[in-house]
Amino acid sequence: MAGKQLSIGLLGCGTVGRGLMELMDKNRALIRDRSGVDLQVSQILVRDLKKERPGVDNALLTTRPEKVIENGCDMVVELVGGLEPARSFIHRALTGRKHVVTANKALLAADGFSLRRAAALQNVRFGFEASVCGGIPIVRALRSGLVGNEIHSLSGILNGTCNYILTRMADDGVEFTDALREAQVKGFAEADPTLDIDGHDAAQKLKILAELAFNGRLETKDIPVEGIGTVTAEDVRFAREIGCVIRQVATAEVLDGALSLRVETVLLPHDHQLAAVRDENNAVLVRGDAVGEMLFSGKGAGSLPSASAVLSDIVEIAKHNGGFSPPAERSIQTIKPDLSSRHYVRLQVEEPSAIGAITTILERNGITVRRAGAIWAKTPQGRNHVKILTQACLQSVSEKTFTEISALDMVIGKGVVLRVAQ
Template sequence: MGAVKVGILGLGTVGSGVAEILLKNKESINQRAGSRIELTKVLDKNLDREKVVDIPTGIMTDRSEEVLGNSEIDIIVELIGGVGPAKRFVEQALEAKKHVVTANKELIAKYGDELFALAAKQGVKLHFEASVGGGIPIIKSLQQSLTANRIEKVIGIVNGTTNYILTKMADEGAEFEEVLAEAQQKGYAEADPTSDIEGYDAAYKLTILSAIAFGRAISLDNIYREGITQITQEDITYAQELGYTIKLLGIAKRVNGEVEARVQPAMIPQDHSLAGVKDAFNAVLVKGDAVGELIYYGQGAGSLPTGSAVVADVIDITRNIDYQVTDLNEKRAYKAKTVKSHQELTSKYYIRLQVADKQKGLAVVSKILGDNDIRVSKVIGADQATKSVSLVFLTHSVIEKNLQRALKKIKERTAIKEVSNVIKIEA
C-alpha cells in the first residue's frame, strides 16, 4: 500500500481527537482506506502546553510553513476555526494542490463557494463533514444517499450548547443565566458564548445544509436569526402546560420555488421527532419526496465524535486519490437561491404580554390582532384574579409582517406594560 501523508493545523479539542483516532486506529483505518495513512505534521501554537494525546517526537511544530510547505503532505486537516488565518491556510493548501478536510462551519458558510471553485481549479478535494453535526454523517447523506430525492425541508437542532441550556431549563426549572454559567463551567459553552446563544453557529450550519439540500447557495445574510437569550422559565412553563417543548431550530424549507431559511427558538409538540433530543446532542430531520422523513441523531460536538467525521473524510479522499473521483459539490457552479423574505413567512405564534389590567389588556390586544388579520386560537391568563397579569395568546398561522405591525401597535398602548416574548410554533 502506498502512503498518504496528513498534516493537521490546530491541536485543540477536535485536533486532538483526530490525532488520537489516526494513531490509535491506524491498522483498521489503513485497511478501509486501501492505503497507509501517515500523520506527518501537527501545528500547535503552544508546544509547551500539556497534550491530551501522545504524538510521536518530530511531528509537532509551531510553524505553519512546516505543514503547508511540506511537499510530502497530501491532505491538510484545518481545525483552527474562525476565518482569519484558517481561510488563508486553506487557500494556500489548495493552491499547492493539497486536498483539504475542515470542520470549520463559519469558513464553509461564508466562503464555501469560493473555496470549492479553487479546489476544482486545482483538481483537489475539499471535504467538510464535521462542519455540521459533529459525528453525525448528515453531509454525506445529503450529498450521496439522498441524491435521488427532491429535499423538501431540513429542520435541525444543530447547536449543542443551546440545546443543553434549554434542556436544563425545562427539566430542572433553572433560569437561563444559571444554566449558561453551568454550561461554561462544564465546557459546553465558551467564555464568550455569543456565537451559540445568539444563533450564529446554527446559522452557519443551516447555510451549509441548505446549499447541499437545495443545490443552491444561500447567503448567510439572508437567513433570519434569533437566539435564546429572551427565553425565560415562564416561557418554558407555559410551553409545557400547552404540550410543547422549546428548541433552537435551524429551519430550511422549499416554499413555492423559494427557500424559507431561519434560525430561531420554536415551540414544537412534545411528541415531535425532535422534542426528545436532550442535553448537548444534535439531530437533523430531513424530508425527501421519495424517502419521506429521516432523523439523524448523535453527539454534535466533542473531541472524538467530531474527530471521527474528520477522519472519515480523510479516508474518503484517500480511497479516491488514485481514481480522481469528483465529489458531488466539486466543480458545481452554485447559483444563489432566492430566499423568501422573513416578512412574508407564515407561522403560528405564542405571544406573552404583561398588562396593567387583564380586561382592558385583553380587549386592546384582541382588537389589534383582529384588525391585522390575526386569528387567536387560545388565550391564557384572562381568568386570573390579579389585575396586573401575564396574558398569553396563541395564534393561527399569520403572515410575519402582519404580526410585526400588530405588535408595534400593541406596544404603543398604555394598557400594555410590555410584550415579554414572541415565539414561533413549529408543528
C-alpha cells in the same frame, strides 16, 4: 497487508486535532482494512511548542505553516479554526493541489462556496463533514447518500449549547442564566456564548447545509434569527402544560417554489421528532422526494465525535486516491449472549387448571411472575390463553422453562415467548 501510504499535513492540534491523533492511533489497523491506506501525519502546525500534548510526538510539531503545507504531503487537514490565517492556509494547500479537510464552520459559512469552487478548479477534494453537527454524517448524507433526492425541507437542532440550556430549564425548572452558567461550567458553552444564544451559530450551520441541499449560494445575513435569551422558566413550564417543549430550530424549506430559511425559538409538541433531542445533542430532519422523512441525530461537538467526522473525510479522500480494500477474508466470530430480561409469554391451554402446573414449573426454575392474565373462551372451538410477564431472568433459563411448559399435555403448541428489550 501493508497499505498505500497517505501523508497528512495537520494544521492545529487542539481539541479536535488531538482527538484525530488519538483516533488514528487507536483505529489504524481498522482504517487500513477499510480503506487500504496507511495514514501518516508528516508535520503538525501549532502556536506553542511547549504545550503538553499527550500521545503526540513532539518531533512532528512546528510553528511554520510552510513546513506542513509544502512538504510533499498528500492532504492538508485544517483544524486551526477562525477565518485567518486558516483561509490563507487552505488556499495555499489548494494552489499546491493538495486535498483539504477542514472542521472550520466559521470559514465554511463565510467562504464555503468559493473554497469548494477553488478545490474543484484544482481537481482536488475538499471535505468539511465536521463543520456541521460534529459526529453526525449529515454533510456526506446530503452530498452522496441522498444525492438522488430533491430535498423539500431540512430542519434541525444545530446548536448544542442552546439545546443543553433549554433541556436543563425544562428538567430542573431553573432560569436561563443558571442553565447557561451550568453549560459553561460543563464546557458546553463558550466563555462568550453570544453567537450560540442569539442564533447566529445555528444560522451559519444552516447556511452550509442548505447550500448543499438546495445547490447554490446563500448569504447568512438573509437568515432571520431568533435567540433563546428571552425564554424564562415560566415559558418552559407553560409549554409543558400544553404538551410541548421549547427548542431552537433552524429550518430551510421550499415554500411556493422559493426557499425559506430561519432560526427560531419554537414550541414543539412532545411527539415531534426534534422534541426528543435532549441536552447538547444535535439532530437534522430531512425530507426528500424519494426517501421521505429521515432523522439524523447524535453528538454535535466534542473532541472524538468531531475527529470521527474529520477522519471520515480523510478516509473518503484516501479511497479516491488510490486506496484499495478488497473485502476482508477473515470470518467474524459471533456470540449468542445469555441476556437477562423480562419475558412476555402467551400460551394456549386446554383448561384453566393448566395454570397450576405452569406455576409449579416457573417456581422450580426460579422465574418470578410479575403479572399474569388469562382469556377463557366459552365455545368448544375457542382458545384459552394464559399471558405472563416474568421478572428478569436469563434467556437460557427462560428457554429451558418454556420448553418444559410447552411439553405439558394441557398446553397446546409452543406458545409465544418474547423478550422485553431494555
